[in-house]
Amino acid sequence: MEEKSATSLERMLRVLDLFDDEHLTRTAEEIASLLDVSLPTGYRYVKTLGDAGLLQRAGDSRYALGPRIVVLDYYIRRADPLLQVAIPHMAELVEKTGFDCVTSAWFGSQILDTHRELGKAPATLSYGRGRPRPLFSGGAPKVILASFAPAQLRKLFDAHPADIARAGLPSEWPAFRKYYAAIRRAGHYVSRGELEPQLAAIAAPIPKADGAVWGALSVVIDMPRIDVVDVPRVVQLVRQAAGRIADELAG
Incomplete structure (x- = not known):
């Protein structure tokens, strides 16, 4: 029974x-x-x-x-350990860059944005808290998937051939694995018009001690501005903020 x-x-x-x-x-x-x-x-x-x-x-x-x-989502936000730590650092990153700042994380089989701090000229985003992101396009998904163990990444590769092809990623496993390994080594990813043609993003992982990640921290930039922004400096700021968030979570 x-x-x-x-x-x-x-x-x-x-x-x-x-x-x-x-x-x-x-x-x-x-x-x-x-x-x-x-x-x-x-x-x-x-x-x-x-x-x-x-x-x-x-x-x-x-x-x-x-x-x-809606009520449950309110409690989820208040209990989320990543948001409890990350929001002050996101606000600081917005202050330094002027751009929107977003946290994203892996839940079950989906990547979701969990919080957004608005910059001086907020971007128009089709995706926001609660709407599943495409797995293979955009800065946050790239750095999150780059943290996966090979076996976990292979399962996604085998399960989503059409989505992978649509995103323009390698269709053979060795090249696909090598692509994400390069992102992992770089420690960040800059996307340009991948998810939405008018937007770019600079994303870095929020690492855990075991090699996995809490999620990703991104700043979102209008495409015309990405060509005049000091990208290496913004990359450094995003990575530093992600590192401080990770240190606090570990502590």
Whole structure:
């Protein structure tokens, strides 16, 4: 009975994974079909999650994610050890450079931006806290994936051939591994129009003692300005800030 109950709970929680940029609302019928459960079970999942505030009605028998998630995000922000340490250093980096500063991290199988400190002329970003980033484009994903052990990186390589090709990265494993090894040795990455054509970014990893990373620290720069910015100086500032954040987290 316990095993059956656990399976039902797992399926119900998978309802939350059915919502994304292309599917902001779902019907109970869609949910039941996608989870391969009966329609009464689908309605039961919807009701239970609705009672918990994790789903809400969105009109025409459709459901969207609920307000309880907003409350949980508030608690997540307050409890996040990286943000507790990083935000003052991000504000200092904004003061020194004038550019937006962003933290990003790896969660399960996704890279998410977790916080943004606004610069003097805030950039227009399509991605922000909570919206999954493409895995293979942009400064933050590059320095995060560069920290992966070869076996972990190989799993991503095998699982995402189309995304890798779309990002213009090497399609053969030895060259793909070598590409990320070079980023790891450099200790930073400068992206130019990779994620959004009007934006560049300078990113550095926030390292852990075991060789993994807490995430990435980036400054975001409009493309016209990247050609007149002292890039080596900004790289140094970003790496220094990332190092100080890492030291505090380790302490």
